[in-house]
Amino acid sequence: MEKVTVQLGERGYDILIGSATLPTLGAHCRTLGPGTAATIVTNQTVAAHYLTTVQSSLAKADFDVSVCELEDGERFKTIRSISHIHDHLVARRMDRNGLLVALGGGVIGDMAGFAAATFLRGIGFVQVPTTVVAQVDSSVGGKTGVNHPRGKNLIGAFHQPRLVFMDMNTLATLPRRELLAGIAEVIKYGVISDPVFFDYLEANVEEILALEPGVTAHVVRRCCELKAAVVADDERETSGRRAILNYGHTVGHALEAVTRYRRYLHGEAVGIGMVAAARIAHREGILDEDQMERQRTLLQRFGLPTEIPARIDRAAVADAMTLDKKAAGGHIRMVLAERIGQVKLVAFSAEKVRELVRGT
Numbered sequence: 001m002e003k004v005t006v007q008l009g010e011r012g013y014d015i016l017i018g019s020a021t022l023p024t025l026g027a028h029c030r031t032l033g034p035g036t037a038a039t040i041v042t043n044q045t046v047a048a049h050y051l052t053t054v055q056s057s058l059a060k061a062d063f064d065v066s067v068c069e070l071e072d073g074e075r076f077k078t079i080r081s082i083s084h085i086h087d088h089l090v091a092r093r094m095d096r097n098g099l100l101v102a103l104g105g106g107v108i109g110d111m112a113g114f115a116a117a118t119f120l121r122g123i124g125f126v127q128v129p130t131t132v133v134a135q136v137d138s139s140v141g142g143k144t145g146v147n148h149p150r151g152k153n154l155i156g157a158f159h160q161p162r163l164v165f166m167d168m169n170t171l172a173t174l175p176r177r178e179l180l181a182g183i184a185e186v187i188k189y190g191v192i193s194d195p196v197f198f199d200y201l202e203a204n205v206e207e208i209l210a211l212e213p214g215v216t217a218h219v220v221r222r223c224c225e226l227k228a229a230v231v232a233d234d235e236r237e238t239s240g241r242r243a244i245l246n247y248g249h250t251v252g253h254a255l256e257a258v259t260r261y262r263r264y265l266h267g268e269a270v271g272i273g274m275v276a277a278a279r280i281a282h283r284e285g286i287l288d289e290d291q292m293e294r295q296r297t298l299l300q301r302f303g304l305p306t307e308i309p310a311r312i313d314r315a316a317v318a319d320a321m322t323l324d325k326k327a328a329g330g331h332i333r334m335v336l337a338e339r340i341g342q343v344k345l346v347a348f349s350a351e352k353v354r355e356l357v358r359g360t
């Protein structure tokens with residue numbers, strides 16, 4: 001198993017990356033503390049594939065295991081689901097030494113993390129991410145939370161996991177569209193901080209699509225290293241460093257909102273947002289045409305959409321960008337690439353954003 005450590009002092013933790021390692025999860029959880037109660041938070045879809053293995057692995061390591069199963073889907077990422085987890089924990093008399101185990105994608109991880117952050121003012125939790133998005137992004141960094149009817153991820157807390165444990169074999173059952181959407185976030189890491197990794201992705205498209213084990217391990221590990229470094233630098237997004245992870249997200253979030261979260265998976269919208277950001281950077285004289293084109297071409301080679309459809313109203317996208325929770329003081333801060341591997345934050349007025357989005 002490969003190990004990446006998130007250097008956050010007493011809140012630091014390991015990310016363990018392997019293949020066919022799920023049966024050893026319990027033994028690793030056992031090293032985390034004296035607690036003997038574990039609750040697995042998952043959904044029906046993921047449970048059908050992996051619950052039995054995870055349950056018996058924890059039981060074998062002497063955990064008293066219970067399962068809290070939630071409905072599958074972003075629309076269930078609500079405060080109601082959190083109450084449901086809390087009710088389960090109260091009913092089973094979970095104490096402060098208890099452990100929550102998040103088994104699933106980003107939706108489950110964000111919710112289990114938030115339930116762990118708030119139950120008894122904070123208990124430990126372990127991320128067992130089973131999607132590309134969750135393995136390369138959401139399980140690392142401690143952002144937890146749920147959606148509010150007026151916006152995504154508006155309610156939440158920073159709460160770092162005690163361990164992130166990924167078995168890459170779980171990706172084999174992931175629907176193809178989910179796999180591809182996760183790859184948009186992978187490409188993002190190359191653009192924001194690692195040109196060599198971007199070259200590697202360009203050279204290994206077929207291998208990545210086939211989930212070739214050595215290549216997949218390298219890709220997941222490199223993304224985790226890059227995310228861990230950013231999080232260690234700026235845990236709570238106060239210095240601006242963590243904001244670079246939002247590359248492609250300003251337009252992406254707006255596009256999701258305008259299409260009412262129905263048309264695009266998050267990663268698909270981020271891919272389109274990356275191309276839009278690259279075009280804006282090129283138009284502003286920050287990025288060369290060739291570097292812009294490489295981003296679009298790579299996304300396209302992975303079968304990802306790259307264009308905002310003509311029938312989507314650009315003005316509505318620009319308006320949604322100004323409503324995003326990351327807009328500050330009437331200005332919209334966008335992450336723009338100067339070249340592949342190097343980005344900077346640029347603030348635009350709402351008027352300028354309207355003009356720029358019109359041209360994407």
Ligand SMILES: NC(=O)c1ccc[n+]([C@@H]2O[C@H](COP(=O)([O-])OP(=O)(O)OC[C@H]3O[C@@H](n4cnc5c(N)ncnc54)[C@H](O)[C@@H]3O)[C@@H](O)[C@H]2O)c1
Pocket residue numbers: 043045046049072073074077104105106107108110130131132133134137138139140141142143144153170171172173174175178266
């Ligand atoms: N906390 C963070 O830093 C952060 C970062 C990025 C995204 N997110 C959040 O993550 C969420 C998106 O996560 P996601 O893309 O993983 O979506 P998801 O959790 O909804 O999972 C996608 C689908 O795949 C299914 N699934 C999961 N693993 C599977 C497997 N191995 N085999 C078969 N099916 C499987 C799920 O049940 C679901 O239907 C969003 O809510 C987003 O806000 C959080």
